[in-house]
Amino acid sequence: MAISSISPFLLLHATLTLTLCLIPANAVVSDLTHLRSESSTGVIHLTDQLLKRIISVPTPRPFSLLIFFDFHRLHSSKPEINLPALRNEFSLLASSFLANNPDPNTNTNLFFFDIEFEESELSFRKFGLDSLPHICIVPPSAMDLGKDPIEMDPSAFSRQAESMAEFVESKTKLQIRPIHRPLTSSRKRLIFVAVVVVICSPMLLPKIDFKKSILVDKNLWMGGAILVYFLSVGGMMHNIIRQVPMFLGDMQDPDGLVFFYKGTQTQLGTEGYAVGFLYTIVGLLLAFLSHAVVLEKSRSVQRSAMAFVLFASVWAVKKVVVLDNWKTGYSIHSYFPHL
Known part of the structure; x- marks a missing residue:
């Protein structure tokens, strides 16, 4: 069929349909920024609907996604996988990124997400996951969620937030570090005990009979x-x-x-x-x-x-x-x- 023979009404309808399917990037960035502000750690909870809305933004998108994949059932059935601890390190990574990038013009280039298997199994299948833990970067040009995301090296996410930040910086060219790690009370107690042992060691050593x-x-x-x-x-x-x-x-x-x-x-x-x-x-x-x-x-x-x-x-x-x-x-x- 020749192009000239197509009804103008059909052309207008197709144009409007395509325009409605492609969500403006500014609107999505605004929504993600609002969701991030409501999170205490800066990590947005990702659902099937939200992921579909993000993917609908025309490529290249003005932002990248860093996604942590979780499965709550494994927290109790497979505690050795240590998913809660990795999730805490991921949250620390997100909060450190916001602390080091307070400018809204730069901190909207990367958004942090977590997604739960039982809540969003459809999205898990799209990424083609076969094992956990798993963290990946969805670059601005990604269209196929099964092939385009950049999987974080397991040796990076199995360590602390510092190694995660190193990996993300190498792939996104954004500043993540330094990691702002809070000094916990347990760490303070360990330091206090170590100082007491060092101070008392000269007095305790002479009283030890090494021959027996x-x-x-x-x-x-x-x-x-x-x-x-x-x-x-x-x-x-x-x-x-x-x-x-x-x-x-x-x-x-x-x-x-x-x-x-x-x-x-x-x-x-x-x-x-x-x-x-x-x-x-x-x-x-x-x-x-x-x-x-x-x-x-x-x-x-x-x-x-x-x-x-x-x-x-x-x-x-x-x-x-x-x-x-x-x-x-x-x-x-x-x-x-x-x-």
Whole structure:
């Protein structure tokens, strides 16, 4: 059909329909600013209707969205996922952004949202989520919620608000830091106790009889050394500093847990401890060879012990290599130089 043959009434109707479907950006920004002002932390509660209204704004939109995905049922059934603590860090991130950007011309470039699964399951499906915790940035040009949002690196949101801010700043070029973290009363008490212990330590040390103390027990020090070795190779300090969860909840199975995360984006606590356990086996077996087997006078017993240690060590190292290949996608193979 030629364009000239189309009825002017139909053209006018189509134009008006398209105009009504595209919501003006200024109106949405004004509504979001009002909703944010009613929140004590600056985080807006996102619903299916509000998300539909935001997505209706023509791209590129004048703002980005940072969304925290929550599931209240997991707070009690999966407390190890630590969603409430992550939600608090997210709120701290939002309040710090507003404190560092009081100018309305700049703080409307980014809005913080939280969305709950049971209230807005339709929106969850649009984002294609399969596990929690999950935080993502919806850039101004995003049209497909399943592909266009920028997923926050799990190693970032598993830590505190400072690492979240670093990620958001790198993607949006907006200033989030510094994080304005309140000094809690519990932290004050810990500082007070530490100061008292430091002050009283010179008076308490002379009264301790170290010859009869448990501190000189060699078994205690040996056990402590093994524990430190296990925690070191298992990435304990990494888990503490970055507040890495032991495992994640499986969105596809409400009763399931994810202990091993495929991909280099993050490392769960169970992954580190599994590798640490395998390395500890090798270390203990080597210590057994150098301290116990050498004292055995029977050659046959020595050979049998050495064969067992070598077999078990090769098995443990092979498991580590297999796990690394599965997680990173890179293969580690032997190299034989050409003679």
